[in-house]
Amino acid sequence: MPVAAPLPVVLDRTDDRPLYQQLADQLREAITTGALRPGDPVENELALATRLRVSRPTVRRAIGDLTAQGLLVRRRGVGTRVANQVMQPGDEVTSLWDDLARAGRSPRTAVLRHETGVTHPRAAETLGLPATTRLVYLERIRYADGDPLAHLVNWLPPQFADLTDTELGERGLYDSLRARGHEPVRGRQLIRARIPTGEQRRLLHITRADAVLLMLRHTVDAAGTPVEYGEHCYRGDQYTFSVTV
Amino acid sequence: MPVAAPLPVVLDRTDDRPLYQQLADQLREAITTGALRPGDPVENELALATRLRVSRPTVRRAIGDLTAQGLLVRRRGVGTRVANQVMQPGDEVTSLWDDLARAGRSPRTAVLRHETGVTHPRAAETLGLPATTRLVYLERIRYADGDPLAHLVNWLPPQFADLTDTELGERGLYDSLRARGHEPVRGRQLIRARIPTGEQRRLLHITRADAVLLMLRHTVDAAGTPVEYGEHCYRGDQYTFSVTV
Structure with missing residues (x-):
């Protein structure tokens, strides 16, 4: 210590x-x-x-x-x-990678799972696609200065099947979407507090004595086309949403 | 059951x-x-x-x-x-009382403490007032359909010293502020997840196996005058912030 x-x-x-x-x-x-x-x-x-x-x-x-x-x-x-507080300006669509970089923290990503051809009726429905659509599934851990900060699960439409683990490891997902002409610009976020599951405790190095912030978000690009649906889980002691109303 | x-x-x-x-x-x-x-x-x-x-x-x-x-x-x-989910549309300044009424839930308030002449340098500073300003201090429990949903702590400028327990029990704080010509219309909210303290567990009828959403909010009226600073604690299993970005 x-x-x-x-x-x-x-x-x-x-x-x-x-x-x-x-x-x-x-x-x-x-x-x-x-x-x-x-x-x-x-x-x-x-x-x-x-x-x-x-x-x-x-x-x-x-x-x-x-x-x-x-x-x-x-x-x-x-x-x-x-406090290791990372602030998300909750009134803009920002990427955690960019939020961390702006705060002078050093972001890093570990890709846990990256699959194409995955069906997930609820995610597809949220993206406005038929329930049987073969989606891209991503599961990542985002680190800040070497410590795990968030467990990020995302589903994307099939047109993003060309994402590579290399680019996902080197930058934020939003950067990759932007590079493909589909920058997420609008969306809706639900924010909840939860006790972490066993898996979340293991992945985020926390205990039952810590809470987590859960964010469900779907975003669309400037043309209104859905680009991603995410279920993100942040360490409660390190993460704050900031909303100007 | x-x-x-x-x-x-x-x-x-x-x-x-x-x-x-x-x-x-x-x-x-x-x-x-x-x-x-x-x-x-x-x-x-x-x-x-x-x-x-x-x-x-x-x-x-x-x-x-x-x-x-x-x-x-x-x-x-x-x-x-x-789920007893109450949604706060996080992109407007809304009162929990109105959010509950809109969701068809029956709101009720218990006033735990209501004091005038209270100094609290941090709250005063957030309200843009000198640290020694004598503030109005309010501590309430908000019930939904008879169950405790939130522990609400607020500090207000001295001009609101005429608030009565009767009106606080009958309607939301924002209604009272509106009636006095100071409707909160803009503000900033910080949203965090926490494990409840012993007092919060007792007041909200929850255990250590529940998380709470903590919201720190200060608001101003249409003229830009600060009207209230609040620290609100919501049952995590019953409350969701919804933010359009």
Whole structure:
């Protein structure tokens, strides 16, 4: 486990703001500026209280506020860390690959299954195709900085049977669809919270003490042609949908 | 526990569609038309297979498909039921009260706490107010057809200090804000999945085997004035965000 580096927090007792808030503000600033990076450990309550000469409730309140805001994550047996939050701007059709790249995280894909000629009546129906249509089936794990973040299952119309494992490993699916003249531009997403199944726990390196965000999405290209239907499962501690309404 | 009424399912062995799909289609139809209502139990696998003279894997696949689509929910020790899904159209600012009424569900509110003069620097900051502003603090449980669905925590600017428990019990918060000329029309929502805390489990009648959807939202009225900041926690088995992108 990496050791938490002491942060240069300066508390000013003549400041109008209470001490817990000064501490919370400086931790928030450190996260925003990247002085603290996603996954970094935060000094424990006692160490921080001793070093800054404040009470433990003061430290607890600052850390509690940042945890409630989703900037820090408390994990039993691991301590408090900077949240590995990946934000999806839920009001645009974006690819997780691009969301990760934009956040300065390093994306990687493992292709678990990639089959053509697969029938799946529900997926076909969602894509507006006959139930017996032979679809392309994709199952991938998306990693961020080496850690599994999401389990991605997708069905695509037969015209995408030429997708290769090599390109799927090197970039996001949306990049490949774009390159074929079918960029997903509109769609509908359903977002739910679930306890992970055994398979999801194994694939995402999580336990029953973690929740997952489930997203069902179908998208169409600019011409209104359906391009993909996906069932994506994200680690709840690392993923946030952000929707402007 | 209510007993599942046998549904008038008719399987046609001369039909092109496989049996599991005919069964899934008819169950889906029964849910859509209201023949099966939210929370209704579904006959168990063995009973359905025996009655319809099909194999258990056929029934299992039909129920599995509807479960994956979120129309049915399997609960250990309770059996399979029609999901109590409440949809929030995540691309508009809507009130849960109105979403429930629109879905034909009967909403009710219990006010747990209602205080004025409360300081909460983070909420004040989100509302664009000085950290020491005395806010209105609201904590409510929203019920749907008598069952707890969501734990709603809100902070409001001091101008809403005249809200009464009576009106909060009789209608949604947004109705009250609208009546005061400050209808929330725009905002930003963050959506996360979490394991419920002990308090959330107690308030929402759920266990550690359920996940919750957490929504942080702040909204402004047509003039751009901040009207509320909320931290809402929904039962994961009963609530879905739906976002058109």
